[in-house]
Amino acid sequence: MTRGEKRRLKWGLIFISPWMIGLSVFTLYPIAASFYYSLCDYSVLQPAYFIGLGNYKDLFTDEVFWITLKNTFVYAMLALPLGLVVAFSMALLLNTGVRGMAFYRTIYFLPSLVPGVAAAILWLWIFNGEYGVLNFVLSWAGIEGPGWLSDPVWSKPALVVLSLWGVGNAIVIYLAGLQDVPQHLYEAADIDGANTWQKIWNVTIPMVSPVILFNLIMGIIGTFQIFSLPYIMLPGGQPARSAYFYTVYLYDNAFPYLQMGYASAMAWVLFVIILALTFVALKLSSRHVHYGGI
Numbered sequence: 466m467t468r469g470e471k472r473r474l475k476w477g478l479i480f481i482s483p484w485m486i487g488l489s490v491f492t493l494y495p496i497a498a499s500f501y502y503s504l505c506d507y508s509v510l511q512p513a514y515f516i517g518l519g520n521y522k523d524l525f526t527d528e529v530f531w532i533t534l535k536n537t538f539v540y541a542m543l544a545l546p547l548g549l550v551v552a553f554s555m556a557l558l559l560n561t562g563v564r565g566m567a568f569y570r571t572i573y574f575l576p577s578l579v580p581g582v583a584a585a586i587l588w589l590w591i592f593n594g595e596y597g598v599l600n601f602v603l604s605w606a607g608i609e610g611p612g613w614l615s616d617p618v619w620s621k622p623a624l625v626v627l628s629l630w631g632v633g634n635a636i637v638i639y640l641a642g643l644q645d646v647p648q649h650l651y652e653a654a655d656i657d658g659a660n661t662w663q664k665i666w667n668v669t670i671p672m673v674s675p676v677i678l679f680n681l682i683m684g685i686i687g688t689f690q691i692f693s694l695p696y697i698m699l700p701g702g703q704p705a706r707s708a709y710f711y712t713v714y715l716y717d718n719a720f721p722y723l724q725m726g727y728a729s730a731m732a733w734v735l736f737v738i739i740l741a742l743t744f745v746a747l748k749l750s751s752r753h754v755h756y757g758g759i
Contacts, residue, residue, distance in 0.1 A: 503729035520730035533714040540621050541688040544628045552632040556639030577633030581693035617707035635680045642676035674754040685742050
């Protein structure tokens with residue numbers, strides 16, 4: 466290296482050093498520490514004691530662990546596909562040339578900006594079995610609404626309904642993808658006599674398939690990490706642990722129970738689950754995702 470190159474390298478490292486320090490202190494170190502603590506009996510109040518894979522072995526014999534894992538998978542299987550379909554459908558409607566469309570786009574995006582705690586308090590009243598707005602509206606149609614948050618059968622569907630209320634981020638991403646679909650493809654489809662549904666299935670979906678894949682992966686990450694809503698609305702996973710999700714149990718182990726090592730092991734198991742599901746999604750979608758120019 467010449468003298469000038471060394472000088473530029475030195476100043477380049479100086480300028481990026483704040484980011485490198487932040488990455489190391491707030492990201493890399495916590496990741497490494499959590500993996501080490503997952504191999505330890507660590508209560509935060511006392512020094513960590515190395516026990517190897519003991520925490521991971523205990524997970525497989527922990528009945529509550531399997532309950533929370535099952536609840537999380539059931540919720541994900543309901544909320545994820547419904548969220549993708551609802552967000553895509555709303556994006557199709559918002560991509561039309563109706564007057565005042567900017568207003569409608571804003572209205573549908575606003576719920577995603579509401580803080581989780583505020584949304585939980587709001588929907589506690591909406592889901593109230595006796596005085597809730599939702600059951601009141603259902604009564605107009607002669608339907609007796611269930612106890613959304615007091616019935617083990619309806620606790621997870623209630624959270625799924627709530628998740629559909631906040632799909633504004635996905636809608637915006639879909640809108641960006643829809644606006645990039647070449648218009649000449651629709652014109653060619655019109656010439657071939659395709660109707661609206663045929664154009665959506667044969668033109669729109671293939672052209673926005675990378676966006677669908679992105680929202681799918683983000684949905685996998687988000688649904689498996691659901692925390693604030695069930696933690697506030699259904700404390701302890703009640704009723705009957707039907708809404709006791711994986712991340713809530715992880716939090717309980719880490720802080721109320723002071724089993725930080727056990728919680729760290731749970732965090733790494735969750736990481737492996739999300740990584741595996743993401744890998745499967747990428748593999749299965751490789752033949753169905755169309756990238757422009759490829």
